[in-house]
Amino acid sequence: MSQICQVLLTQLAISTAAIAQRIIVADFMTGIAGEQLDLPCLFIYNETSLRVVQATWLKRGEGTDENIAVYNPLFGMSYPTRSGRIRFHNATSGNCTLTVHPLKLEDQGVYSCEVNVxxxxKFESRTELKVLVRPIGHAIAMPTEIGRSEAPVANCTAANGKPAADVTWIAKLQGRVTSTQRENPNGTVTVFSQYRIIPSRKANGQNVTCVVSHDALTAPLSLPVTLSVLYPPDVRIIGYDGNWQINQHNVSLSCLADANPPATSYHWTMSSGVVPERARIAGDQLIIDQVDYSVNGTWICEATNELGKGRGEIVIVVREPDSLRAGKLYGSTIVFIVTGTIIGTLIIIVSLAIVIAKKQKTIEDGKSDARPITRKRSHITVFATLNLNVLDGASSSKTEVNETGATVNADVNVN
Structure with missing residues (x-):
C-alpha cells in the first residue's frame, strides 16, 4: 500500500467515534504508466449507528461519469468498465482504496470516491490523478565525413515521454546542441537532440554522452556515444631500423593506414618502378627473405578505402655487414697513419735542407771578407719518392691479413 494510504490509515486510527462522518482522500496523485497505483479513500464513521449501503469509484468526464468500481454488501464487488486492472479493498471496514495495475495513460483524470450510508x-470526495510516461532513450552516432563545415555527429531521442523529457549532452569536444520536439496523438512528446561539431580526425573515436532527465525517472539516463568521423587513409611505413645489411634474412616493412572506414587494399611499389624478386608482398606487409642491393631505394605503400587513397614512403639504404665495414675502417686508418708519417718525414727533410743552406751561406759570407768573389746562388733540390701499398683484406671474399707497406726515398742536393 502506498505511503499516502498509510498516512490516511494512521489518521483513521487516531479518530474517535465522536468525529463526524467524512471521507479522506488525496487531493492530487501522480502515477507512472505501466506501474501500480493506489487511490486512497478512507471513510470515517461510527459503525454502531451507521451502515454502509454502497461504495463507488467514478471517473469524472465532461457530462458523463464512468463507474469504475462498485461495492455492495448484498452483491459484492463489481467493475463495470475496467475489469482486470481494478481492485477494491475491503470497503466494509471503511477502507475504500482503489488499486490500478498496470496504470495507463488514459487513466489520467479526476476521480470521485462516494460512500452511501x-x-x-452519501459522502463524496475527489482526487485528481496525473499519469506520467517514462521516455524511451536512444542515442546513436552519425558517421560523418571529415570536413570544414559543422555537421551532426550524434543523435539522441527521448521518445514518448509525458511531459517532454529534458535532454542535455556531456562532451569534451567543443560542439553545439540543437533540439526539436514532436507531440504525439496520445499526448506524449518525443524530443530529438543532435550534437554538432566540425568533423576532424581527432574527433573520431571520441565519446559524448546524452543525458535524459524526466520526472518519471528515478535517475537520469546516461547514453554514451562513440563518434565516427570518416576520412581517407593517412599512411606511414614502419619496420626499417636504418641497419639493413647485405645477406640479412627475414626483414619486413609494414604499411600502417589510419583510416575510417579501415583500408581495404594495399599496393607496394618502388620509385624505380620495379619491385625486386627478393621482395614478397602480403597485404599490408612487404617481406624480404634475403637483403641485397636491389632493395636499395624508395619504397611506396598506397592504401585505399571507400573515401580515397593515402600514400607513404620510406628510403632504404642497404649497408655492408659489420665485419666488412670494420676491415675497411682498419685499412683506411692505416692509410691515414702512413700518409701522415710520410708528410712528417718530408717536413723534417726540408727543414734540414734549409738549415744546411743557411750554414753554407754563412761560410761563403766569411770568405767574401777575405777576398772578393763572385757570389753564387744556392740551390736546394729535394727528391722524394713515396711507395705506398695498402692491401685491404675487407674487399676480398676470403679472409686475408691486411698488409700495408710504405717506402720513402728522399734525395737532398744543395748547390
Missing part, C-alpha cells in the same frame, strides 16, 4: 446518506 444508512441513514446519513
Amino acid at each position: 444508512f441513514p446519513s446518506g
Whole structure:
C-alpha cells in the first residue's frame, strides 16, 4: 500500500467515534504508466449507528461519469468498465482504496470516491490523478565525413515521454546542441537532440554522452556515444631500423593506414618502378627473405578505402655487414697513419735542407771578407719518392691479413 494510504490509515486510527462522518482522500496523485497505483479513500464513521449501503469509484468526464468500481454488501464487488486492472479493498471496514495495475495513460483524470450510508446518506470526495510516461532513450552516432563545415555527429531521442523529457549532452569536444520536439496523438512528446561539431580526425573515436532527465525517472539516463568521423587513409611505413645489411634474412616493412572506414587494399611499389624478386608482398606487409642491393631505394605503400587513397614512403639504404665495414675502417686508418708519417718525414727533410743552406751561406759570407768573389746562388733540390701499398683484406671474399707497406726515398742536393 502506498505511503499516502498509510498516512490516511494512521489518521483513521487516531479518530474517535465522536468525529463526524467524512471521507479522506488525496487531493492530487501522480502515477507512472505501466506501474501500480493506489487511490486512497478512507471513510470515517461510527459503525454502531451507521451502515454502509454502497461504495463507488467514478471517473469524472465532461457530462458523463464512468463507474469504475462498485461495492455492495448484498452483491459484492463489481467493475463495470475496467475489469482486470481494478481492485477494491475491503470497503466494509471503511477502507475504500482503489488499486490500478498496470496504470495507463488514459487513466489520467479526476476521480470521485462516494460512500452511501444508512441513514446519513452519501459522502463524496475527489482526487485528481496525473499519469506520467517514462521516455524511451536512444542515442546513436552519425558517421560523418571529415570536413570544414559543422555537421551532426550524434543523435539522441527521448521518445514518448509525458511531459517532454529534458535532454542535455556531456562532451569534451567543443560542439553545439540543437533540439526539436514532436507531440504525439496520445499526448506524449518525443524530443530529438543532435550534437554538432566540425568533423576532424581527432574527433573520431571520441565519446559524448546524452543525458535524459524526466520526472518519471528515478535517475537520469546516461547514453554514451562513440563518434565516427570518416576520412581517407593517412599512411606511414614502419619496420626499417636504418641497419639493413647485405645477406640479412627475414626483414619486413609494414604499411600502417589510419583510416575510417579501415583500408581495404594495399599496393607496394618502388620509385624505380620495379619491385625486386627478393621482395614478397602480403597485404599490408612487404617481406624480404634475403637483403641485397636491389632493395636499395624508395619504397611506396598506397592504401585505399571507400573515401580515397593515402600514400607513404620510406628510403632504404642497404649497408655492408659489420665485419666488412670494420676491415675497411682498419685499412683506411692505416692509410691515414702512413700518409701522415710520410708528410712528417718530408717536413723534417726540408727543414734540414734549409738549415744546411743557411750554414753554407754563412761560410761563403766569411770568405767574401777575405777576398772578393763572385757570389753564387744556392740551390736546394729535394727528391722524394713515396711507395705506398695498402692491401685491404675487407674487399676480398676470403679472409686475408691486411698488409700495408710504405717506402720513402728522399734525395737532398744543395748547390
